[in-house]
Amino acid sequence: MRKSRLTALTTGVLAATMLLSACSGGTSSESGKDGEKQITFMFRGNEDERKAYETAIAEYTEETGVKVKVISTTPDEYSTKLKAAITGRQVPDVFYIDPGSVQAYANGGVIMDITDYVEKSGFDIADIWEYGVDSYRYDGKVQGQGGIYALPKDIGPFSFGYNKTMFEEAGIPLPDKDKPYTWDEFVKVAQELTKDSDGDGELDQWGTGLNVTWNIQALAWSNGADWISEDGKTVTVDTPEMAEALQFFADLSNKYETTPSIAEAQTLDTYQRWMKGEIGFFPVGPWDVSTYAELDFDWDLIPYPAGKTGESATWIGTLGIAASASTKHPQEAVDLITYLSANETAQQSLVDAGIQIPNLKSVASEWVKDTSTKPENKQEFLDIAETYGRALPANTTYSAEWYDEFFTNIQPVLDGKVTAAEYLKEAQPKMQAFLDEANQQAEQASAGN
Structure with missing residues (x-):
């Protein structure tokens, strides 16, 4: 079964079915008692977000x-339920959308261009993170420019965390919050943190516990590698820089032994071990902050370790809020979008819940000064948002299949049975075939729009 991402993109065939249904009309708008207006808002999230x-x-x-x-809905149910609502012509007036769905939904008339409404709303769109707004722009051919089809609910800088208590107990100097470890430095510290702390002959503490799907990007980009050419036409994974990054990731387990073994991970996965205080380094997104507030150890943020470029790298996620093209209340729908995305009071409710960083730069500049809540180094989130964070590789392609293919048969590399270079040489042509298909779908959809 093909690996799917949390922000799985709409494939051409499925999108076509959904869009035909959507274009035939239908919305879940209703009128309340005594003729008062009522709109529907569909979103996904945990209890804190709700x-x-x-x-x-x-x-x-x-x-x-x-x-x-x-x-x-729960995060796992959302995509299925949204597609069912679209197919059943019960499109919510307002709903979450990921960047990878913008082209298909815009071309098919599922979501409306809200540019005029946004411009007349009176708020300062320049105060919202540029990455967030641009993720939902589309001019019919290129995503990232043109009309606005959604506003960001948030942006999610994917940062790197460390167990501060574990460092202090081991007598290891705390990481520099401004200067990333080199890979060699990172391995050395990770090995120092990996040990049998209770003397029973078995490891019970590890330096790392990273997942390849969400952490290989930071290593690859910081080493000068990438997945796709700037024009979006060519897969670029079969390079020495990418091979070095992927091999380094695999070596953290197989050569340096700083990650729980497969058997140990089956007993308790690395997320659970991090939560128990058994992992030294682990990724942290803003959506984790409310959960991590309950941890029994002290933790903070640092830059990801840097490869040969010497510069830290990572990705930024985002969710947008879009309006149905068939809504009976377009003004009210966009008013709700702008309220949730750009109203300071609404933003404060979401930030206080510990589920995101402020969507507004002006609010973020004050939020970062708050040292009474975790993480203490909130500036790392803002550094990613302002300077070096990137979109995930498939965010602006019509389909994610080409990118998903990178991970489909990657396990032998992680197990040390195949070298990264061998794997990438085999994977690149398969990925290129999927990318060519995605670009062809994009051209057809754009021509028919």
Whole structure:
């Protein structure tokens, strides 16, 4: 079975089915009692996010008088339920969208171009992170420019965390919050942290516990490698720089033994071990902060270790909020979008819940000064947002299959049975075939728009 990403992109065939249904009309807009307006908002998230939205939406209703019917799902259910709503012509007035779905939904008339509404709304769009806004721009051919089809609910700088308590107990100097480890330095510290701390003859503490799907990007980019050419036409993984990065990742387990073994990971996965205080280094996204607030150890953020470029690298996620092209209440739908994305009160509710960084730069500049809540080094999140964070490789391609193929048969590399260079040489032509197909789908969709 092909590996799918959390932000899986809509494939051409499925998109076509959905878009035909959507274009035939239908919306879940309703009228409340006594003719009052009511719109629907569909989103995904955990309990903390649900409570934060209940607060923000109650404030929106109080300000505007517009009722909002909330449809919440778990992250795993969201994509399936949204597609079912579109196919059944019950498109929510307002809903979450990932960047990878923008082209298909815009070309098929599922989401509306909200540019005019946004420009007339009066808020300063320049105060929202540029990466977030540009992720939802599309001019019919190129994503990242043109009309606005959604506003960011958030941006998610994928940062690197470390167990500060573990360092202090081991007598190891704390990492520099401004200067990344080199790979050699990182390995040395990770090995020092990997040990049998209770003397029973078995390891119970490890330096690392990284997942290849979400952490190989930081290593590859910092080593001068990439997945795709700038023009989006050519897969570029079969290079010495990418091979070095992928091999280094595999070596953390097989050569340096700083990661729990397969058997140890089956007993307790690395996320659970991090939560128990058994892992020294682990990734941290803003969505983790509310959960990590309950940890029994002290932790903070640092830059990812850097490869031959000497510069740290990582990716930024984002979720957007879009309006249905078939909504009966377009003004109210966009008003809700702008409220959730750009209203300071609403933003504070979401930030206080520990599920995201502020969407507004002006708010973030004050938020970063708060040392009373974790992480202490909030500046690392902002550094990623402002300077060196990148979009995931398939965010602006019509389909993610080419990128997913990179991970499909990667396990032998992680097990040390195949070298990274051998694997990449075999993977590149397969990935290129999927990318060619995605670009062809994009051209057809654009021509038919």
